[in-house]
Amino acid sequence: MSLLATEPTRAAAVSKESPAGPARRRRGRAVRGQLTAWAFLVPALLVFGFFAWWPILRGLLISFQRTNLTDPPTWVGLDNFRSLFADPLLTTAVGNTLLFVALAVLIGFPAPLLLAAVISTVRRGAGVYRFLVYLPVVIPPVVAILLWKWFYDPGSGLFNSALGLVGLGPYSWLESSGSAMLSLVLEATWAGMGGAVLIYLAAMVGIPGELYEAAEVDGAGVRRRVWHVLLPQLRSVIGLLLLVQLLNTVQVFTEPYVFTGGGPESATLTVLLLIFRYAFQDGAYGQAAALSCLMVIVLALLSAVYLRVTRTWSSS
Protein backbone atom coordinates (compact mmCIF):
# COMPACT_ATOMS: atom_id res chain seq x y z
CA MET A 1 0.00 0.00 0.00
CA SER A 2 3.01 2.29 -0.16
CA LEU A 3 1.66 3.57 -3.47
CA LEU A 4 -0.74 5.65 -1.41
CA ALA A 5 2.10 7.19 0.57
CA THR A 6 2.33 10.07 -1.88
CA GLU A 7 -1.39 10.70 -1.72
CA PRO A 8 -1.64 13.03 1.33
CA THR A 9 0.75 15.64 -0.12
CA ARG A 10 -1.11 15.76 -3.39
CA ALA A 11 -4.46 15.71 -1.67
CA ALA A 12 -3.29 18.59 0.53
CA ALA A 13 -2.34 20.61 -2.51
CA VAL A 14 -5.74 19.98 -3.99
CA SER A 15 -7.63 20.73 -0.82
CA LYS A 16 -6.54 24.37 -0.88
CA GLU A 17 -8.76 24.87 -3.89
CA SER A 18 -11.84 22.87 -2.88
CA PRO A 19 -12.29 22.14 0.83
CA ALA A 20 -15.02 19.51 0.32
CA GLY A 21 -13.15 17.58 -2.37
CA PRO A 22 -10.23 15.58 -0.92
CA ALA A 23 -12.11 12.69 0.65
CA ARG A 24 -14.20 12.10 -2.44
CA ARG A 25 -11.22 12.57 -4.70
CA ARG A 26 -9.20 10.13 -2.69
CA ARG A 27 -11.99 7.60 -2.86
CA GLY A 28 -12.34 8.21 -6.59
CA ARG A 29 -8.65 7.62 -7.11
CA ALA A 30 -8.73 4.46 -5.00
CA VAL A 31 -11.62 3.08 -7.07
CA ARG A 32 -9.77 3.98 -10.27
CA GLY A 33 -6.65 2.26 -8.90
CA GLN A 34 -8.67 -0.87 -8.18
CA LEU A 35 -10.15 -0.82 -11.67
CA THR A 36 -6.73 -0.43 -13.33
CA ALA A 37 -5.32 -3.25 -11.22
CA TRP A 38 -8.17 -5.56 -12.20
CA ALA A 39 -7.76 -4.49 -15.84
CA PHE A 40 -4.23 -5.87 -15.75
CA LEU A 41 -5.59 -9.11 -14.34
CA VAL A 42 -8.07 -9.54 -17.19
CA PRO A 43 -5.77 -11.57 -19.49
CA ALA A 44 -5.01 -14.02 -16.70
CA LEU A 45 -8.65 -14.18 -15.58
CA LEU A 46 -9.85 -14.89 -19.12
CA VAL A 47 -7.20 -17.48 -19.93
CA PHE A 48 -7.39 -19.26 -16.58
CA GLY A 49 -11.17 -18.93 -16.51
CA PHE A 50 -11.77 -20.48 -19.90
CA PHE A 51 -8.88 -22.95 -20.05
CA ALA A 52 -8.12 -23.95 -16.48
CA TRP A 53 -10.87 -23.25 -13.90
CA TRP A 54 -13.82 -23.97 -16.16
CA PRO A 55 -12.42 -27.21 -17.64
CA ILE A 56 -11.60 -28.48 -14.15
CA LEU A 57 -15.21 -27.95 -13.03
CA ARG A 58 -16.50 -29.20 -16.37
CA GLY A 59 -14.44 -32.37 -16.02
CA LEU A 60 -16.04 -33.02 -12.65
CA LEU A 61 -19.49 -32.48 -14.21
CA ILE A 62 -18.85 -34.66 -17.26
CA SER A 63 -17.78 -37.55 -15.07
CA PHE A 64 -21.41 -37.72 -13.89
CA GLN A 65 -22.87 -37.20 -17.36
CA ARG A 66 -23.27 -38.97 -20.65
CA THR A 67 -22.30 -36.73 -23.55
CA ASN A 68 -21.32 -37.09 -27.19
CA LEU A 69 -20.49 -33.39 -27.60
CA THR A 70 -23.44 -32.74 -29.93
CA ASP A 71 -26.61 -33.61 -28.01
CA PRO A 72 -27.21 -32.00 -24.62
CA PRO A 73 -25.54 -34.11 -21.89
CA THR A 74 -27.71 -36.27 -19.64
CA TRP A 75 -27.15 -36.87 -15.93
CA VAL A 76 -26.24 -40.50 -15.23
CA GLY A 77 -25.05 -40.37 -11.62
CA LEU A 78 -22.30 -42.85 -10.88
CA ASP A 79 -22.76 -44.89 -14.09
CA ASN A 80 -19.46 -43.73 -15.57
CA PHE A 81 -17.58 -44.83 -12.47
CA ARG A 82 -19.43 -48.15 -12.46
CA SER A 83 -18.56 -48.96 -16.07
CA LEU A 84 -15.03 -47.75 -15.39
CA PHE A 85 -14.54 -50.22 -12.56
CA ALA A 86 -16.19 -52.95 -14.61
CA ASP A 87 -13.55 -52.53 -17.31
CA PRO A 88 -10.78 -55.11 -16.80
CA LEU A 89 -8.40 -52.78 -18.66
CA LEU A 90 -8.48 -50.37 -15.72
CA THR A 91 -6.61 -52.78 -13.45
CA THR A 92 -4.16 -53.49 -16.26
CA ALA A 93 -3.57 -49.79 -16.87
CA VAL A 94 -3.09 -48.98 -13.18
CA GLY A 95 -0.73 -51.94 -12.79
CA ASN A 96 1.27 -50.93 -15.87
CA THR A 97 1.52 -47.33 -14.74
CA LEU A 98 2.75 -48.42 -11.32
CA LEU A 99 5.25 -50.73 -13.01
CA PHE A 100 6.49 -47.84 -15.16
CA VAL A 101 6.81 -45.59 -12.11
CA ALA A 102 8.63 -48.27 -10.12
CA LEU A 103 11.07 -49.12 -12.92
CA ALA A 104 11.63 -45.44 -13.71
CA VAL A 105 12.49 -44.75 -10.06
CA LEU A 106 14.64 -47.85 -9.75
CA ILE A 107 16.67 -47.16 -12.90
CA GLY A 108 16.20 -43.46 -13.46
CA PHE A 109 16.66 -42.24 -9.93
CA PRO A 110 20.18 -43.30 -8.91
CA ALA A 111 21.71 -42.63 -12.34
CA PRO A 112 21.56 -38.81 -12.32
CA LEU A 113 22.76 -38.63 -8.71
CA LEU A 114 25.77 -40.76 -9.54
CA LEU A 115 26.54 -38.80 -12.71
CA ALA A 116 26.22 -35.48 -10.89
CA ALA A 117 28.56 -36.68 -8.13
CA VAL A 118 31.19 -37.63 -10.71
CA ILE A 119 30.78 -34.43 -12.73
CA SER A 120 31.07 -32.31 -9.57
CA THR A 121 34.65 -33.56 -9.11
CA VAL A 122 35.66 -32.64 -12.66
CA ARG A 123 37.93 -29.59 -12.58
CA ARG A 124 38.63 -28.84 -16.19
CA GLY A 125 35.99 -29.16 -18.91
CA ALA A 126 33.00 -29.66 -16.59
CA GLY A 127 31.02 -27.64 -19.13
CA VAL A 128 31.53 -30.39 -21.71
CA TYR A 129 30.09 -32.96 -19.30
CA ARG A 130 27.10 -30.76 -18.54
CA PHE A 131 26.52 -30.12 -22.23
CA LEU A 132 26.63 -33.81 -23.11
CA VAL A 133 24.42 -34.88 -20.25
CA TYR A 134 21.74 -32.35 -21.18
CA LEU A 135 21.83 -33.00 -24.93
CA PRO A 136 19.18 -35.77 -24.94
CA VAL A 137 16.76 -33.48 -23.10
CA VAL A 138 16.59 -31.02 -26.00
CA ILE A 139 15.61 -33.76 -28.45
CA PRO A 140 11.82 -33.58 -28.95
CA PRO A 141 10.25 -36.63 -27.24
CA VAL A 142 8.63 -38.02 -30.37
CA VAL A 143 11.91 -37.93 -32.28
CA ALA A 144 13.72 -39.58 -29.38
CA ILE A 145 11.11 -42.32 -29.15
CA LEU A 146 11.11 -43.02 -32.90
CA LEU A 147 14.89 -43.15 -32.79
CA TRP A 148 14.85 -45.71 -29.99
CA LYS A 149 12.11 -47.63 -31.76
CA TRP A 150 14.56 -48.03 -34.62
CA PHE A 151 17.32 -49.06 -32.17
CA TYR A 152 14.96 -51.67 -30.68
CA ASP A 153 14.09 -53.07 -34.12
CA PRO A 154 14.43 -56.85 -33.73
CA GLY A 155 15.96 -57.35 -37.20
CA SER A 156 18.34 -54.54 -38.11
CA GLY A 157 18.15 -52.49 -34.90
CA LEU A 158 21.30 -51.16 -33.30
CA PHE A 159 20.85 -52.97 -29.99
CA ASN A 160 20.29 -56.47 -31.31
CA SER A 161 23.03 -56.05 -33.94
CA ALA A 162 25.52 -54.85 -31.34
CA LEU A 163 24.54 -57.49 -28.76
CA GLY A 164 24.68 -60.12 -31.51
CA LEU A 165 28.39 -59.36 -31.93
CA VAL A 166 29.07 -60.61 -28.42
CA GLY A 167 26.70 -63.54 -28.86
CA LEU A 168 23.70 -62.18 -26.96
CA GLY A 169 20.12 -62.08 -28.12
CA PRO A 170 18.26 -61.49 -30.30
CA TYR A 171 15.90 -59.86 -27.85
CA SER A 172 12.34 -58.87 -28.71
CA TRP A 173 12.47 -55.54 -26.88
CA LEU A 174 9.12 -53.98 -27.66
CA GLU A 175 7.44 -57.07 -29.07
CA SER A 176 7.23 -59.17 -25.92
CA SER A 177 4.94 -58.18 -23.11
CA GLY A 178 7.63 -59.08 -20.59
CA SER A 179 10.25 -56.57 -21.76
CA ALA A 180 8.17 -53.86 -23.46
CA MET A 181 7.73 -51.74 -20.34
CA LEU A 182 11.41 -52.00 -19.46
CA SER A 183 12.29 -50.83 -22.98
CA LEU A 184 10.07 -47.79 -22.51
CA VAL A 185 11.67 -46.98 -19.18
CA LEU A 186 15.19 -47.19 -20.60
CA GLU A 187 14.34 -44.60 -23.24
CA ALA A 188 12.50 -42.38 -20.77
CA THR A 189 15.45 -42.48 -18.36
CA TRP A 190 17.89 -41.53 -21.12
CA ALA A 191 15.63 -38.72 -22.27
CA GLY A 192 14.92 -37.22 -18.87
CA MET A 193 18.13 -37.66 -16.91
CA GLY A 194 19.83 -34.38 -17.89
CA GLY A 195 17.51 -32.08 -15.98
CA ALA A 196 17.99 -33.96 -12.71
CA VAL A 197 21.78 -34.00 -13.14
CA LEU A 198 21.87 -30.21 -13.50
CA ILE A 199 19.73 -29.74 -10.41
CA TYR A 200 21.92 -32.07 -8.35
CA LEU A 201 25.01 -30.25 -9.60
CA ALA A 202 23.55 -26.90 -8.60
CA ALA A 203 22.78 -28.30 -5.15
CA MET A 204 26.26 -29.81 -4.79
CA VAL A 205 27.87 -26.43 -5.54
CA GLY A 206 25.92 -25.08 -2.56
CA ILE A 207 27.48 -27.48 -0.07
CA PRO A 208 30.05 -25.58 2.01
CA GLY A 209 33.57 -26.89 1.44
CA GLU A 210 34.33 -26.64 5.18
CA LEU A 211 32.09 -29.63 5.81
CA TYR A 212 34.29 -31.83 3.64
CA GLU A 213 37.44 -30.35 5.16
CA ALA A 214 36.19 -30.97 8.67
CA ALA A 215 35.29 -34.54 7.78
CA GLU A 216 38.71 -35.06 6.26
CA VAL A 217 40.46 -33.68 9.32
CA ASP A 218 38.41 -36.14 11.36
CA GLY A 219 39.84 -38.89 9.21
CA ALA A 220 36.87 -39.65 6.96
CA GLY A 221 37.83 -41.19 3.62
CA VAL A 222 36.23 -40.37 0.29
CA ARG A 223 33.54 -42.99 0.72
CA ARG A 224 32.56 -41.78 4.18
CA ARG A 225 32.57 -38.16 2.98
CA VAL A 226 30.04 -39.13 0.31
CA TRP A 227 27.94 -41.04 2.80
CA HIS A 228 28.10 -38.63 5.76
CA VAL A 229 28.40 -35.22 4.07
CA LEU A 230 27.27 -35.25 0.44
CA LEU A 231 24.13 -37.38 0.74
CA PRO A 232 22.78 -35.83 3.99
CA GLN A 233 23.34 -32.35 2.52
CA LEU A 234 21.38 -33.31 -0.57
CA ARG A 235 18.59 -34.99 1.36
CA SER A 236 15.93 -32.39 0.58
CA VAL A 237 16.83 -32.10 -3.11
CA ILE A 238 16.77 -35.87 -3.43
CA GLY A 239 13.30 -36.00 -1.89
CA LEU A 240 12.11 -33.21 -4.12
CA LEU A 241 13.36 -34.77 -7.33
CA LEU A 242 11.90 -38.10 -6.32
CA LEU A 243 8.48 -36.48 -6.01
CA VAL A 244 8.87 -34.61 -9.29
CA GLN A 245 9.76 -37.86 -10.95
CA LEU A 246 6.76 -39.61 -9.43
CA LEU A 247 4.47 -36.79 -10.63
CA ASN A 248 5.89 -36.91 -14.14
CA THR A 249 6.03 -40.66 -14.57
CA VAL A 250 2.48 -41.24 -13.32
CA GLN A 251 1.39 -39.14 -16.32
CA VAL A 252 3.35 -41.19 -18.85
CA PHE A 253 1.66 -41.05 -22.24
CA THR A 254 3.92 -40.26 -25.21
CA GLU A 255 6.19 -43.30 -24.76
CA PRO A 256 3.48 -45.98 -24.83
CA TYR A 257 1.49 -44.08 -27.48
CA VAL A 258 4.35 -43.77 -29.97
CA PHE A 259 6.39 -46.89 -29.08
CA THR A 260 3.73 -49.55 -28.82
CA GLY A 261 0.26 -48.00 -28.88
CA GLY A 262 -0.30 -49.76 -25.56
CA GLY A 263 0.61 -53.25 -26.78
CA PRO A 264 1.66 -56.01 -26.91
CA GLU A 265 -1.48 -57.43 -25.28
CA SER A 266 -2.00 -54.18 -23.36
CA ALA A 267 1.35 -54.64 -21.62
CA THR A 268 2.15 -50.93 -21.95
CA LEU A 269 -1.35 -49.52 -21.63
CA THR A 270 -1.05 -46.72 -19.06
CA VAL A 271 -3.75 -44.77 -17.28
CA LEU A 272 -3.36 -41.67 -19.44
CA LEU A 273 -3.41 -43.76 -22.60
CA LEU A 274 -6.61 -45.39 -21.37
CA ILE A 275 -8.16 -41.96 -20.77
CA PHE A 276 -7.13 -40.97 -24.29
CA ARG A 277 -8.68 -44.15 -25.75
CA TYR A 278 -11.94 -43.77 -23.83
CA ALA A 279 -12.37 -40.19 -25.01
CA PHE A 280 -10.93 -40.00 -28.50
CA GLN A 281 -11.41 -43.54 -29.79
CA ASP A 282 -14.55 -44.75 -28.02
CA GLY A 283 -16.15 -41.32 -27.56
CA ALA A 284 -16.86 -42.24 -23.92
CA TYR A 285 -16.12 -38.76 -22.60
CA GLY A 286 -17.90 -39.36 -19.32
CA GLN A 287 -15.90 -42.45 -18.53
CA ALA A 288 -12.67 -40.70 -19.54
CA ALA A 289 -13.54 -37.76 -17.29
CA ALA A 290 -14.31 -40.12 -14.41
CA LEU A 291 -10.89 -41.72 -14.70
CA SER A 292 -9.32 -38.26 -14.99
CA CYS A 293 -10.98 -37.26 -11.71
CA LEU A 294 -9.52 -40.27 -9.92
CA MET A 295 -6.12 -39.46 -11.43
CA VAL A 296 -6.37 -35.85 -10.25
CA ILE A 297 -6.95 -37.03 -6.68
CA VAL A 298 -3.79 -39.16 -6.78
CA LEU A 299 -1.75 -36.35 -8.34
CA ALA A 300 -3.14 -33.77 -5.93
CA LEU A 301 -2.02 -35.92 -3.00
CA LEU A 302 1.46 -36.20 -4.50
CA SER A 303 1.52 -32.45 -5.24
CA ALA A 304 0.50 -31.66 -1.67
CA VAL A 305 3.49 -33.63 -0.43
CA TYR A 306 5.63 -31.88 -3.06
CA LEU A 307 4.55 -28.42 -1.91
CA ARG A 308 5.15 -29.29 1.74
CA VAL A 309 8.62 -30.57 0.95
CA THR A 310 9.44 -27.49 -1.16
CA ARG A 311 8.32 -25.23 1.63
CA THR A 312 10.42 -26.88 4.31
CA TRP A 313 13.26 -27.02 1.81
CA SER A 314 13.22 -23.32 0.95
CA SER A 315 12.76 -22.24 4.56
CA SER A 316 15.68 -24.30 5.85
Add this chain to the structure above:
Amino acid sequence: MTALTTFVSAHDRRRPGVRAAVRSVHVLTLLVLLLIGVGPLYWMVKGAVTPPSELTTHPLALWPDRPLTGNFATAYHDLGVGRYLLNTCLIVGGSWFVQLFVSATAGFALSVLRPRFGRVVYGAVLATMFVPYTVNMVSLFVTVTDLPFLHLNLGDTYWAIWLPAGTNAFTVLLAKQFFDALPRELFDAARVDGASTRQLLTRIVLPMSRPVLAVISLLAIMHSWKDFIWPLVALTDPEKQPISVALAQLATQAPQDQLIAAMVLAVAPPVLVFVVCQKYLVAGLGFTGVKG
Protein backbone atom coordinates in the same frame (compact mmCIF):
# COMPACT_ATOMS: atom_id res chain seq x y z
CA MET B 1 37.58 -19.97 -11.19
CA THR B 2 38.77 -21.55 -7.98
CA ALA B 3 38.15 -25.26 -7.82
CA LEU B 4 35.17 -26.26 -5.78
CA THR B 5 35.86 -28.30 -2.68
CA THR B 6 34.11 -31.62 -3.16
CA PHE B 7 34.19 -34.98 -1.46
CA VAL B 8 37.49 -35.63 -3.25
CA SER B 9 39.84 -33.16 -1.57
CA ALA B 10 43.01 -31.54 -2.87
CA HIS B 11 44.92 -33.76 -0.47
CA ASP B 12 43.35 -36.89 -1.94
CA ARG B 13 44.23 -35.78 -5.43
CA ARG B 14 47.92 -35.69 -4.54
CA ARG B 15 47.88 -39.40 -3.76
CA PRO B 16 48.76 -41.23 -6.98
CA GLY B 17 46.27 -44.06 -6.48
CA VAL B 18 43.35 -41.72 -5.90
CA ARG B 19 44.43 -39.48 -8.74
CA ALA B 20 44.52 -42.40 -11.17
CA ALA B 21 41.14 -43.62 -9.97
CA VAL B 22 39.55 -40.17 -10.29
CA ARG B 23 41.10 -39.67 -13.71
CA SER B 24 39.84 -43.02 -15.02
CA VAL B 25 36.33 -42.47 -13.64
CA HIS B 26 36.27 -39.10 -15.39
CA VAL B 27 37.43 -40.52 -18.71
CA LEU B 28 35.00 -43.41 -18.47
CA THR B 29 32.12 -41.04 -17.67
CA LEU B 30 33.08 -38.82 -20.58
CA LEU B 31 33.04 -41.81 -22.93
CA VAL B 32 29.65 -42.94 -21.63
CA LEU B 33 28.26 -39.42 -21.97
CA LEU B 34 29.59 -39.14 -25.52
CA LEU B 35 27.98 -42.48 -26.30
CA ILE B 36 24.57 -41.55 -24.91
CA GLY B 37 24.69 -37.82 -25.73
CA VAL B 38 26.21 -37.53 -29.19
CA GLY B 39 25.95 -41.20 -30.19
CA PRO B 40 22.20 -41.32 -30.89
CA LEU B 41 22.33 -38.05 -32.83
CA TYR B 42 25.24 -39.28 -34.90
CA TRP B 43 23.48 -42.57 -35.54
CA MET B 44 20.38 -40.70 -36.67
CA VAL B 45 22.36 -38.62 -39.20
CA LYS B 46 24.08 -41.77 -40.38
CA GLY B 47 20.75 -43.51 -40.83
CA ALA B 48 19.41 -40.58 -42.83
CA VAL B 49 22.17 -40.77 -45.44
CA THR B 50 22.31 -44.56 -45.67
CA PRO B 51 20.50 -46.37 -48.53
CA PRO B 52 17.72 -48.61 -47.14
CA SER B 53 19.35 -51.79 -48.41
CA GLU B 54 22.55 -51.01 -46.50
CA LEU B 55 20.53 -50.21 -43.36
CA THR B 56 19.41 -53.82 -43.17
CA THR B 57 22.54 -55.57 -44.48
CA HIS B 58 25.16 -53.59 -42.52
CA PRO B 59 23.31 -52.18 -39.52
CA LEU B 60 26.52 -51.56 -37.58
CA ALA B 61 28.50 -49.75 -40.31
CA LEU B 62 29.75 -46.44 -38.92
CA TRP B 63 29.22 -44.64 -42.23
CA PRO B 64 27.63 -45.83 -45.50
CA ASP B 65 29.77 -46.65 -48.56
CA ARG B 66 27.74 -44.39 -50.80
CA PRO B 67 26.03 -41.75 -48.63
CA LEU B 68 22.83 -40.24 -50.01
CA THR B 69 21.74 -36.71 -49.22
CA GLY B 70 18.54 -36.83 -51.24
CA ASN B 71 16.51 -38.06 -48.25
CA PHE B 72 16.58 -34.62 -46.64
CA ALA B 73 15.04 -32.95 -49.68
CA THR B 74 12.49 -35.75 -49.99
CA ALA B 75 11.56 -35.45 -46.33
CA TYR B 76 11.42 -31.66 -46.47
CA HIS B 77 9.23 -31.43 -49.57
CA ASP B 78 7.43 -34.75 -50.13
CA LEU B 79 6.80 -35.71 -46.51
CA GLY B 80 5.95 -32.09 -45.73
CA VAL B 81 8.50 -31.66 -42.95
CA GLY B 82 9.05 -28.06 -44.07
CA ARG B 83 5.41 -27.21 -43.50
CA TYR B 84 5.27 -29.10 -40.19
CA LEU B 85 8.32 -27.22 -38.93
CA LEU B 86 6.67 -23.95 -39.91
CA ASN B 87 3.53 -25.05 -38.06
CA THR B 88 5.65 -25.85 -35.00
CA CYS B 89 7.22 -22.37 -35.16
CA LEU B 90 3.77 -20.77 -35.36
CA ILE B 91 2.56 -22.81 -32.38
CA VAL B 92 5.68 -22.11 -30.33
CA GLY B 93 5.66 -18.39 -31.18
CA GLY B 94 2.02 -17.88 -30.24
CA SER B 95 2.24 -19.98 -27.08
CA TRP B 96 5.35 -18.10 -26.00
CA PHE B 97 3.69 -14.73 -26.53
CA VAL B 98 0.49 -15.64 -24.67
CA GLN B 99 2.38 -17.14 -21.76
CA LEU B 100 4.71 -14.18 -21.43
CA PHE B 101 1.86 -11.68 -21.75
CA VAL B 102 -0.36 -13.40 -19.19
CA SER B 103 2.47 -14.02 -16.72
CA ALA B 104 3.80 -10.45 -16.97
CA THR B 105 0.43 -8.69 -16.65
CA ALA B 106 -0.80 -10.99 -13.89
CA GLY B 107 2.49 -10.82 -12.02
CA PHE B 108 2.45 -7.02 -12.32
CA ALA B 109 -1.14 -6.71 -11.11
CA LEU B 110 -0.66 -9.12 -8.20
CA SER B 111 2.74 -7.89 -7.09
CA VAL B 112 2.78 -4.15 -7.83
CA LEU B 113 -0.85 -3.00 -8.06
CA ARG B 114 -2.23 -5.45 -5.48
CA PRO B 115 -5.98 -5.09 -6.01
CA ARG B 116 -8.40 -6.15 -3.29
CA PHE B 117 -9.02 -9.93 -3.48
CA GLY B 118 -5.83 -10.24 -5.55
CA ARG B 119 -4.67 -12.93 -3.14
CA VAL B 120 -7.80 -14.95 -3.89
CA VAL B 121 -7.00 -14.82 -7.61
CA TYR B 122 -3.39 -15.76 -6.93
CA GLY B 123 -4.53 -18.70 -4.82
CA ALA B 124 -6.90 -19.86 -7.54
CA VAL B 125 -4.10 -19.61 -10.09
CA LEU B 126 -1.72 -21.63 -7.93
CA ALA B 127 -4.41 -24.22 -7.24
CA THR B 128 -4.39 -25.19 -10.92
CA MET B 129 -0.92 -26.64 -10.37
CA PHE B 130 -2.69 -29.56 -8.73
CA VAL B 131 -4.41 -30.47 -12.01
CA PRO B 132 -1.84 -31.01 -14.76
CA TYR B 133 -3.28 -30.31 -18.18
CA THR B 134 -2.53 -33.85 -19.39
CA VAL B 135 -5.06 -35.18 -16.91
CA ASN B 136 -7.43 -32.37 -17.75
CA MET B 137 -7.24 -32.88 -21.51
CA VAL B 138 -10.67 -34.44 -21.97
CA SER B 139 -12.59 -31.57 -20.44
CA LEU B 140 -10.19 -29.06 -21.97
CA PHE B 141 -10.98 -30.56 -25.36
CA VAL B 142 -14.70 -30.40 -24.65
CA THR B 143 -14.30 -26.77 -23.58
CA VAL B 144 -12.19 -25.78 -26.55
CA THR B 145 -14.65 -27.19 -29.07
CA ASP B 146 -17.46 -25.16 -27.50
CA LEU B 147 -16.31 -22.23 -25.37
CA PRO B 148 -18.75 -21.44 -22.56
CA PHE B 149 -20.96 -18.33 -23.14
CA LEU B 150 -19.24 -17.51 -26.44
CA HIS B 151 -20.02 -20.85 -28.15
CA LEU B 152 -16.93 -20.61 -30.31
CA ASN B 153 -15.28 -23.73 -31.67
CA LEU B 154 -11.52 -23.36 -31.45
CA GLY B 155 -10.87 -26.97 -32.49
CA ASP B 156 -8.35 -27.28 -35.33
CA THR B 157 -7.22 -23.67 -34.91
CA TYR B 158 -3.97 -22.56 -33.30
CA TRP B 159 -5.96 -20.57 -30.73
CA ALA B 160 -6.78 -23.95 -29.17
CA ILE B 161 -3.09 -24.27 -28.35
CA TRP B 162 -2.02 -20.66 -27.90
CA LEU B 163 -4.64 -19.65 -25.32
CA PRO B 164 -4.39 -22.68 -22.99
CA ALA B 165 -0.59 -22.20 -23.05
CA GLY B 166 -1.20 -19.09 -20.93
CA THR B 167 -2.48 -21.15 -18.01
CA ASN B 168 0.93 -21.91 -16.57
CA ALA B 169 0.70 -21.12 -12.87
CA PHE B 170 4.40 -21.68 -12.41
CA THR B 171 5.43 -18.83 -14.73
CA VAL B 172 2.88 -16.50 -13.08
CA LEU B 173 4.49 -17.41 -9.77
CA LEU B 174 7.99 -16.76 -11.16
CA ALA B 175 6.95 -13.34 -12.49
CA LYS B 176 5.18 -12.32 -9.27
CA GLN B 177 8.05 -13.38 -7.06
CA PHE B 178 10.56 -11.53 -9.20
CA PHE B 179 8.43 -8.36 -9.24
CA ASP B 180 7.98 -8.65 -5.46
CA ALA B 181 11.72 -8.23 -5.05
CA LEU B 182 11.90 -4.98 -7.05
CA PRO B 183 12.25 -1.83 -4.86
CA ARG B 184 8.85 -0.19 -4.41
CA GLU B 185 10.41 3.27 -4.03
CA LEU B 186 11.03 3.17 -7.76
CA PHE B 187 7.34 2.70 -8.46
CA ASP B 188 6.45 5.60 -6.17
CA ALA B 189 9.07 7.80 -7.84
CA ALA B 190 7.71 6.92 -11.27
CA ARG B 191 4.19 7.76 -10.05
CA VAL B 192 5.30 11.14 -8.76
CA ASP B 193 6.90 11.79 -12.15
CA GLY B 194 3.48 11.20 -13.66
CA ALA B 195 3.93 7.71 -15.12
CA SER B 196 0.70 5.92 -15.97
CA THR B 197 0.17 2.36 -14.76
CA ARG B 198 0.94 1.02 -18.22
CA GLN B 199 4.17 3.02 -18.36
CA LEU B 200 5.04 1.72 -14.91
CA LEU B 201 4.91 -1.78 -16.40
CA THR B 202 6.58 -1.13 -19.75
CA ARG B 203 9.19 1.46 -18.70
CA ILE B 204 10.11 0.39 -15.16
CA VAL B 205 9.09 -3.15 -14.26
CA LEU B 206 9.71 -5.03 -17.51
CA PRO B 207 13.13 -3.52 -18.31
CA MET B 208 14.28 -4.47 -14.81
CA SER B 209 12.97 -8.01 -15.14
CA ARG B 210 14.89 -9.31 -18.13
CA PRO B 211 16.27 -12.36 -16.27
CA VAL B 212 12.86 -13.65 -15.25
CA LEU B 213 11.36 -12.85 -18.66
CA ALA B 214 14.17 -14.88 -20.22
CA VAL B 215 13.49 -17.82 -17.91
CA ILE B 216 9.74 -17.70 -18.60
CA SER B 217 10.45 -17.54 -22.34
CA LEU B 218 12.82 -20.48 -22.09
CA LEU B 219 10.29 -22.61 -20.21
CA ALA B 220 7.46 -21.63 -22.56
CA ILE B 221 9.42 -22.32 -25.74
CA MET B 222 10.89 -25.61 -24.51
CA HIS B 223 7.54 -26.83 -23.32
CA SER B 224 5.60 -26.00 -26.45
CA TRP B 225 8.33 -27.31 -28.77
CA LYS B 226 8.28 -30.64 -26.95
CA ASP B 227 4.56 -30.86 -26.36
CA PHE B 228 2.84 -33.77 -28.03
CA ILE B 229 -0.35 -34.82 -26.33
CA TRP B 230 -2.33 -31.57 -26.54
CA PRO B 231 -1.58 -30.77 -30.23
CA LEU B 232 -2.43 -34.42 -30.95
CA VAL B 233 -5.84 -33.94 -29.37
CA ALA B 234 -6.57 -30.39 -30.48
CA LEU B 235 -5.34 -30.44 -34.09
CA THR B 236 -6.78 -33.21 -36.25
CA ASP B 237 -6.19 -31.40 -39.54
CA PRO B 238 -2.85 -32.75 -40.88
CA GLU B 239 -2.21 -29.43 -42.62
CA LYS B 240 -1.97 -27.71 -39.25
CA GLN B 241 -0.15 -30.26 -37.13
CA PRO B 242 3.27 -29.58 -35.62
CA ILE B 243 6.25 -31.75 -36.45
CA SER B 244 5.95 -33.91 -33.31
CA VAL B 245 2.41 -35.02 -34.10
CA ALA B 246 3.13 -35.37 -37.83
CA LEU B 247 6.19 -37.56 -37.18
CA ALA B 248 4.18 -39.99 -35.08
CA GLN B 249 1.83 -40.39 -38.04
CA LEU B 250 4.62 -40.52 -40.65
CA ALA B 251 6.27 -43.31 -38.67
CA THR B 252 3.59 -45.70 -39.85
CA GLN B 253 3.68 -44.65 -43.53
CA ALA B 254 7.06 -43.31 -44.66
CA PRO B 255 10.05 -45.50 -45.64
CA GLN B 256 12.59 -45.94 -42.83
CA ASP B 257 15.41 -43.85 -44.31
CA GLN B 258 13.13 -40.95 -45.24
CA LEU B 259 11.54 -41.04 -41.78
CA ILE B 260 14.98 -40.83 -40.17
CA ALA B 261 15.86 -37.88 -42.43
CA ALA B 262 12.65 -36.20 -41.27
CA MET B 263 13.67 -36.85 -37.66
CA VAL B 264 17.07 -35.23 -38.27
CA LEU B 265 15.33 -32.15 -39.67
CA ALA B 266 13.03 -32.05 -36.63
CA VAL B 267 15.86 -32.36 -34.14
CA ALA B 268 18.22 -29.89 -35.84
CA PRO B 269 16.59 -26.60 -34.73
CA PRO B 270 16.47 -27.32 -30.97
CA VAL B 271 19.91 -28.91 -30.94
CA LEU B 272 21.45 -25.98 -32.85
CA VAL B 273 19.83 -23.48 -30.49
CA PHE B 274 21.13 -25.49 -27.55
CA VAL B 275 24.66 -25.67 -28.95
CA VAL B 276 24.75 -21.92 -29.59
CA CYS B 277 23.25 -20.79 -26.27
CA GLN B 278 24.15 -23.74 -24.05
CA LYS B 279 26.06 -21.57 -21.58
CA TYR B 280 22.97 -19.48 -20.80
CA LEU B 281 20.50 -22.32 -21.10
CA VAL B 282 22.29 -24.61 -18.68
CA ALA B 283 22.54 -21.78 -16.15
CA GLY B 284 18.89 -20.85 -16.58
CA LEU B 285 17.77 -24.46 -16.31
CA GLY B 286 19.75 -25.03 -13.15
CA PHE B 287 17.67 -22.21 -11.70
CA THR B 288 14.23 -23.48 -12.63
CA GLY B 289 14.98 -27.04 -13.64
CA VAL B 290 12.83 -28.46 -10.88
CA LYS B 291 9.82 -27.86 -13.04
CA GLY B 292 11.46 -28.82 -16.32
